[in-house]
Amino acid sequence: MKLIKNAVNRLIPTIINGEKQIPFKGVDKFKSSGRIASLQIRTCADYPSDGNKEVKSLKDALKKAGLKDGMTISTHHHLRNGDQLTNILFDTIHSMGVKNIRWFPSASFPCHSYLIRYLRDGTIHHIEGSMNGPLGKFTTEGKMKGVGVLRSHGGRYQSIQDGEVHIDIAVIAAPTADPFGNANGVNGKSACGGIGFALADSEYADKVIVVTDNLVPFPCVPWQIQGNNVDYVVQVESLGDPSKIVSGTTEMTKSPDRLLIAEYIAKFMDEAGIVKNGFSYQAGAGGTNLAVILFLKEIMKAKGIKARFIRGGSTKYLVELLEEGLTDYILDGQTFDLDGVRSMRENPNHVMTTPFTSYNYHGKGNFASMVDATILGATEVDVNFNANVVSHSDGYLLHGIGGWQNCLYSKCTIIAVPSFRDRIPVILDEVTTLCGPGELIDVIVTERGIAINPKRKDLLNAVKNSSLPIRSIKEIQKEVYEICGGAPAKPKVDKKKVVAVVKWVDGTVLDSVYRVVT
C-alpha cells in the first residue's frame, strides 16, 4: 500500500479498497469541481398505482432489489444499541449466500459486534461508517478484509451525494410506515424520534427498502422519509429492543470532575459574551454536556436570556429548556430519550434536522457554522489543539466520528475533556489519529483549566480578567505528565498496514489508522 503525506503531514494511502483518493489539502482548501450523483429515472408505471409496495419478507425484498456479491448496503443508526434489524439483515444476506458486501451504516453500536462472524466469513468485506467497541478492536487488529472508512455524518451525506459511495440497497428501519413507504420515527413501539440519518440513503440509493414494525394505512404522517423514494415495504414483528433504542430517562453525571468541567464551560460561555438573547448552541447527550445545559440554564434564568435555537441530540434537559421558554427552537439531529421523542412528536418547535441541513459540506451552506458555541468530547487532544475522537492512545479504534467534525465549524468550538483518565494523559504532543484540525478548535476545557487557542485573541481578550483558570495548553499538559509519570509511549503499530482511514468533511483523506501490534 503506497502512503503519501497530506497537507498536515499525516501518512495516508492513495488508493483505498481499489478506489483512488484525494489527500487532505487543508481546511476549506479543496473544492470539488464534479457534478453530484445522478440516478436512473423512475416511472410511476413501474410501481403499484394503489401505492401498496408491501412484500412479504426482507429476503423477498432483497431478492427483488437484485442483491448480489460486492454490493453496498446501507443502514441507519437511529435505533442505536437497540437495533436488531441490521443483524437480521445480515443473517438474511448470509443465508442467501451473498458475499463481499460493503456495509455502509451511519454509525455502529455494541449490539453490532454480532456482525463480526460475517466479517470473518466474508459476507461483509469492510465497513464504511463507524467501528465501535468490539468492531473497532477487530478492525484495528487487522482482521477486516478491506480498509475501513470513517466519515462524519455530514461527510456521509457528502460522499453519497457526490457519488463517492453509491448505495445499491438502502434498508431503512422505520418505527412507523405506510405501505407506500412514507415513514417516521416519532410513533410506534420502536419510536426513536427523527430518522434523518436515512435521508440521503432514501434519495440516492438504487433500491430502497423500508422495514417497519408498525405499519399504518396511508398516509403515515409526518413523512420524515418520503414514500416516493421507496421501492419496497416490509413488515416485521420487531425492529429491536425499545429500552435500548431510547433511554427512559437520561441520567445526569454525578462525577465531581465532570461537573466542574461543565461549570467552567457554562461560566466561560457567559464571560466570553456568548450567552446573550438570541444565541444558539449545540449540546450532546454525554454526561458533561447535560451538566453544561443545567449550569447554562441557571445563568439564562438569572439574566433573563432566551436562546433562538439549540441543536441536539435532544434529551429531557433540552426539552425542559424549550418548554420553560428558554429557547425558541430545538433543531434535533437525533433523539436520545422518551421526553425527546414526545416533544418532537407534539411540539412544532422541536424540529427534526438531517445531515443535509446541518452538516453537508457540499451544500449551499449548512447549520453547523451558524451555531454560536458547540461542546464536543474527544479521546485525545494535542498541544496544537488538534483532536482525536475515533481511537484511543493505545491505537485501538473505539468510536465513530458522528457529527463531531461537522460541528467544529461552530463559531466557538469547545472540547470538554478530563486532563487524564486513570493514568492516560489526554493532552499529547501529537494525537494518535487526527480527526479535527486545531485551527477549528477554539477552547479545550479540562478540570485543571481552560486552554484557549492562541489564534482566538478575541476570546483570550474577553476573559482576560476572569477568575476562571485560563491556562496555556502546554502548562496543563506538563502538570498532567508530572502526575502520570512522564509522557506516555506511543502505541505500537504496523505503519505499513492501514486498517482504516479518517475522511475530512470534503471527502479528502485526513489520517490513517494502523494495525496495532500486540
Added chain:
Amino acid sequence: MLVVKKGSAGKRGNNIRSDCFVEIELTKGKGIRSSLQSKVNSMYGQNINDLIITMCDFFEIKHAEILVEDNGALPFTLAARFEAAYKKLRPDDSREFLPSMNKNNFYLTQKDRMRRSRLYLPGNEPKFYSNAGLHKPDGIILDLEDSVAPSEKDSARYLVRNALCSVDFYGAERMVRINQLPMGLNDLKFVVPHNVHVILIPKCESAITVKDVEEEINMIKAMNNISAAIYLMPIIESALGVVKSYEIATASDKVCALAVGLEDYTADLGVERTNEGRESFYARSTVVNSAKAAGVQAIDSVFSDVDDMEGLKASVLEAKALGFEGKGCIHPRQIKVVHDSFAPSEKEIEKARKIVLAFNEAEKNGLGVVALGSKMIDAPVVKRAQHTINLAILNGLLDKNWNK
C-alpha cells in the same frame, strides 16, 4: 512460626480504576520474575517495569515472583501497593521507599486559618486523590479511620504517606485522620515526616489522648528535624467526649479546632440521627461553647445525603447560627454549597467594613479607643469584623483591595 510466603496489596477486578494489585512471592534462586497486566501497558508498561526493578533493588529483593494487575494506577499508588505487599513478607524491614516530595507540597498552615470545608478522602481509594484539591476545599482529610477496612489499614498507611509526598492538593490544608488510639499512634510515623498540617483525633474523650498524640508527634518531629507546627483537631463523638470537651480543647496549644462527629454520637446515645438534629443540639452547643472558651474553632459534622443540596445548605446555615465555623464534606460538590452558606450576608459585610475602617482610622490617629457612631468598639468585635471581611473576600463578595 508461620512463614508468610506471599504478600499482596491493592485491588483487583474489572471495576477497579486508578489502582492495582501487587503480589510478591519470595523464591529461592531464579532472580526476579515479574508478570504485568496493565490497561496502560502500551503507554506506561516500560515505566511500570522500571519501577518494579528499582523497588526490588531498593529492598534488596533478589529472587521473587511478582504479579502486577494494573488498572491505571498512578506511580505513587503502584509504589505504595508494592511496598505494602513486600512489608507483609518482611514486616521488620524499616526502610521506606518514598516518592520524591512534589515541589508544590511544601506550603505551611496557620493555627487560625479558615476551615469552612474539609473534604474526607477514603485512605485506601487512590482514584479520588489527584483531583480533590481542584474543588477548592479549605482542607483535605486523608482518612485512615472509618473509611478503611481493618484488613486494609497497613495498605492505606503506605498510600496516604505516598499521597502526602506526591499528590498536589492545590493549597488545601493537608489533614490526616488517624485511627483511634492506641492504633492511631502507629499511624503517625507514616504522616508526620511528610508535611501534614493537621492531625484529626477520632472519638476523643480525654485530654490525655490529645497529649499522647502530641507527644508522639513531637518525638517523630525531633527524629526527622521538623520544625513546622502540626496542629490537632480532636473529634468529639461520644457522650463522654462532650462532657470532657473543654478539657480536650485546652489540652494542648496545638489544638486548632474541635470537631463534632454526630454518627457515632447519636449511636452512643442510642438514638436516630435526624436531619433536624434535635437529639444532638446539646452536644453541638457544648462543643461550640468549649471551643470558643478555649479560643479555638468549632467544626460541625458532615452532612451525609450528597444529593440533597438544599438540606446541606439548611444544615450549614444552622451550624453557622450555632457558632460553628466549618463543616465536613464527603463529596466535592458539597464544598461550594458549604462556602456559600458560610459566606457573610451583605448586611454583615457592610457592618464589618464600617468597623474595620473605623478601627484603621482610629489607629492612624493614634487613638486608643475606637468608636462607631455612639458605640464603643473593643478588640474582639474588630477581630470578628476582620474575619467577616476575610470570608467575604474568599467568597468573591468583596474585592481584596476594598479599602484602598
